[in-house]
Amino acid sequence: MSINVDDYYAPATFQKMKAFADKQETPFVVIDTQIISKAYDDLSAGFEFAKIYYAVKANPAVEIIQLLKDKGSNFDIASIYELDKVMACGVSADRISYGNTIKKAKDIRYFYEKGVRMYSTDSEADLRNIAKAAPGSKVYVRILTEGSTSADWPLSRKFGCQTDMALDLLILAKQLGLDPYGISFHVGSQQRDIDVWDAAIAKVKVIFERLKEEDGIVLRMINMGGGFPANYIQRTNSLETYAEEIIRFLKDDFGDDLPEIILEPGRSLISNAGILVSEVVLVSRKSRTAVERWVFTDVGKFSGLIETMDEAIKFPIWTEKNGEMEEVVIAGPTCDSADIMYENYKYGLPLNLASGDRLYWLSTGAYTTSYSAVEFNGFPPLKAFYL
Ligand SMILES: Cc1ncc(COP(=O)(O)O)c(C=O)c1O
Numbered sequence: 001m002s003i004n005v006d007d008y009y010a011p012a013t014f015q016k017m018k019a020f021a022d023k024q025e026t027p028f029v030v031i032d033t034q035i036i037s038k039a040y041d042d043l044s045a046g047f048e049f050a051k052i053y054y055a056v057k058a059n060p061a062v063e064i065i066q067l068l069k070d071k072g073s074n075f076d077i078a079s080i081y082e083l084d085k086v087m088a089c090g091v092s093a094d095r096i097s098y099g100n101t102i103k104k105a106k107d108i109r110y111f112y113e114k115g116v117r118m119y120s121t122d123s124e125a126d127l128r129n130i131a132k133a134a135p136g137s138k139v140y141v142r143i144l145t146e147g148s149t150s151a152d153w154p155l156s157r158k159f160g161c162q163t164d165m166a167l168d169l170l171i172l173a174k175q176l177g178l179d180p181y182g183i184s185f186h187v188g189s190q191q192r193d194i195d196v197w198d199a200a201i202a203k204v205k206v207i208f209e210r211l212k213e214e215d216g217i218v219l220r221m222i223n224m225g226g227g228f229p230a231n232y233i234q235r236t237n238s239l240e241t242y243a244e245e246i247i248r249f250l251k252d253d254f255g256d257d258l259p260e261i262i263l264e265p266g267r268s269l270i271s272n273a274g275i276l277v278s279e280v281v282l283v284s285r286k287s288r289t290a291v292e293r294w295v296f297t298d299v300g301k302f303s304g305l306i307e308t309m310d311e312a313i314k315f316p317i318w319t320e321k322n323g324e325m326e327e328v329v330i331a332g333p334t335c336d337s338a339d340i341m342y343e344n345y346k347y348g349l350p351l352n353l354a355s356g357d358r359l360y361w362l363s364t365g366a367y368t369t370s371y372s373a374v375e376f377n378g379f380p381p382l383k384a385f386y387l
Contacts, residue, residue: 027303028382032387058266146200180211200224224262224264278297279358300331
């Protein structure tokens with residue numbers, strides 16, 4: 001299988017990124033912020049009525065925070081460290097939501113003192129902490145959704161609660177003096193089945209109605225999380241199709257009178273903007289007659305490619321070499337046998353690939369730099385350049 005770069009980048013954009021990359025020592029990621037800007041515009045155009053909260057965890061670079069701040073984005077924050085970073089870029093507290101359901105009481109207090117008034121939750125203990133540490137704030141409850149088999153990076157098991165628990169929490173929120181604001185869900189990152197949003201929105205509708213009819217609580221917001229697609233090997237529907245379908249699901253359930261709609265994109269905004277460039281360290285065979293080669297490269301699971309765990313995310317890999325291809329196992333440089341990126345899924349790379357050649361891992365702007373280990377085996381964290 002060989003990759004056609006034109007399927008992923010406009011030729012001029014790729015040439016610009018490659019020309020820059022040619023001058024750097026591997027490994028590193030080069031990120032074209034214009035691609036992020038366009039992805040933000042496309043998402044805003046697809047969901048005109050929605051408020052975007054960028055999921056900072058996807059790539060917390062100051063260059064990206066600044067760009068999205070200037071474009072009017074809000075921010076979904078996972079920790080006090082992300083909060084400090086985003087606020088240091090001049091983002092005001094009213095553009096921030098504390099989206100992590102797992103948090104310490106003292107961290108909630110820290111957010112509250114900084115002025116943040118919107119919190120997610122999925123448990124009674126956390127809700128009670130919010131009521132004490134962030135009195136009067138808006139809370140939204142994250143629910144569990146289907147879709148774990150059709151998402152490349154599932155998220156709905158550790159996070160979220162069932163409908164009955166969501167109802168109890170929102171009633172309790174009101175009793176505790178909080179503002180029961182809405183419901184959130186995340187159908188799983190790189191979600192390839194758009195219908196999963198239909199089932200999630202239907203669940204939300206039930207909660208909205210039950211609370212209104214039985215408890216007089218009127219919810220005002222749906223946070224539909226992330227899950228929108230990036231361009232990897234396994235192709236997805238276009239973002240326009242996602243938007244058209246999801247809007248249809250929303251209107252089927254809520255009519256034209258939609259509550260406030262929030263999106264929390266990470267991957268879909270950032271991935272396509274990045275190319276990780278690595279160098280082949282060694283190519284070897286395990287026996288004289290082995291048909292499979294092992295390609296060891298200077299980047300691996302611990303230097304930004306953790307999403308290759310279980311070969312979940314299949315990044316397109318391009319090399320300048322061409323000619324006859326052969327199946328390979330692709331592995332990283334550390335002394336850890338888990339540091340194998342692809343073994344079951346058969347990547348083909350040219351037979352003439354040799355030490356010193358470069359591999360270009362396309363669509364690697366998101367969840368690479370932020371996942372990179374600090375010093376495993378002494379290797380430094382993944383470098384990143386922002387064009
Ligand atoms: C709460 C929350 N919102 C949004 C996102 C971003 O999702 P995605 O990268 O699929 O857009 C994540 C990802 O982990 C998340 O945990």
